[in-house]
Amino acid sequence: MKTRFLSLDILRGITLAGMILVNNNGNGDFTYGPLLHAKWNGFTPTDLVFPSFLFMVGVAMRFSLKAFNYELTPSVRNKILKRTIYLFLINYFVFYFPFTDFSFEKLRFLNVLPRIALSYCAVSFLTLQVPSKWLTWINAGILLSFWGILYVFGDAGSWMDISSNAVRKLDLFLFGESHLYHGNVINGIRIAFDPEGFLSTLPAISTCLFGYQVSLYLENQAKENKSASLGLLGWGAALVLVAVIWDHAFPINKKLWTSSFVLLCAGIDFILIGFLNWWIETKERHFGNTFFLVFGTNSILAYGISEVIAIQLGKFQIQDMSASDWLYWHIFEPIFGKYNGSLAYAITFVLVCWGVCWVFWRKKIFLKV
Incomplete structure (x- = not known):
């Protein structure tokens, strides 16, 4: 039975390349629309990038946990907790290196890697303790519960607004305004709202869990020597349809990570994996795969390198402007x-980051957290 699917590493590499591309667009005032996030409700191709990466974390978990026979022993528990903590520490290192202007009072507690860490931790414990047959019901419960929480605890009539939603309210209560993201501008005023907020990590866990369920499906189909492509395409189309319908009551919104947004992104990822599984595993087409494998097999390293370079270019000054400008x-x-x-x-x-990662790839050095 095949236990490793090349198509999954390729999709992870495509996702990482897309993440680096949209995060470093040269000048945000002159960027093509598809390479920008939706301002609030709505969806662009850029909005798919981070959910896809988190989705692929869930996919990889099924295969990584196989070495422990899917049992939550004290050793496995400690490994999960250590990896969660390491991802938090890597995040703070990447964003505050070399710590010359570090200030705890302005430390942003949550970000991309902390969201991955919390989702990974939750899905690990969940899948190691709950029979697989219940995962779909748990996933549905998460998405419906999040819808209810936002509706009940957000301001009446404006529960989906950026300034009065339950995600922002909880973050302000837990962390305070100075520890949130301040990149959102409303009527010329910067507002503290974190798109990787603590409450919206709940549906992000669902995104990760969808990835884990895909790996289960691939594994089961491989055991029976069946192609998984058609099933993935069908389920993907169904999820997209449900998301579009749900959008009318619970709008697709990446910054809130709404339940309809989760279904839309999961559906698209199902379709992408279905296509890549057919193209690479069934048709055995491998042209150009190496480019994405460099990113896909060393994704945390690639992300860390891209952020360190971007942040340092933003800090270094040339002729009274940042080096990137x-x-x-x-x-x-x-x-x-x-x-x-x-x-x-x-x-x-992207190509500069790829070149750095290629050196590690050639030397078979992989960052395993």
Whole structure:
């Protein structure tokens, strides 16, 4: 029986490349719409990137836990908790290195890696203690409960607004305004709201759990020597349809990680895995796979490298502007124009990160947290 699917590593690599691309677009004022997040309700291709990465974390968990026979022993429990803590520490290292201007009073507690850490931890304990037959019901319960929580605890009539939703309220209560993300601008005023908030980690756990369930399905189909592609495509289409219908009552919203958003992203990921499974595992087409394997087999390292480079370029000053702005305005914009220059900057950034990761890949050095 096949225990490793090349298509999963490829999709993880595609996701990582997309994440680096949309996070480093040169100039946000001159970026093509599909490479920007939806401002609030709605959906763009960029909104799919982080959920897909989290989805792939869930997929990988099934295979990584096999070494422990899917039993929650004290040793396995400690490994799960250590990995959760390490992801938090890596996050703080990446974003505050070299700590010259570090301030605990302004420390943002939650972010991309902490969300991955909390989701990984929750899904690990859940799947190791609950029979697989109950996972779908638990997933549905999570999504319905989150809908109810937002509706009940948000302000009446504005429970989906950025300033009065339950996610923001809980974060303000738990952490305080200074520890939240301040990149959202409403009517010219920056508002404290964290798109990786504590409460919205609940549906993020659902995203991760969907990935775990896909790996279960792939495993079961492989045991019976059946192709998984058609089933994945069918389930993916069904999830997308439900998401579109639910959007009318519970809008698709990445920053709140709404339940309809979870279903939409999971459905698309089902379809992508179904296609890649057919193309790579069934048809055995491997052209160009190495590029994405460099990212896909070392995803945490790739993400960390991209963030360290981006943050340091933002801090380093050249002619009274950040190095990233200088590169855009003095190299990419003069050659390619404003919008194409922004795209060229993003592509170049991906290739630089890929080059660094390629060195590790050739030397078979992989960051295992």
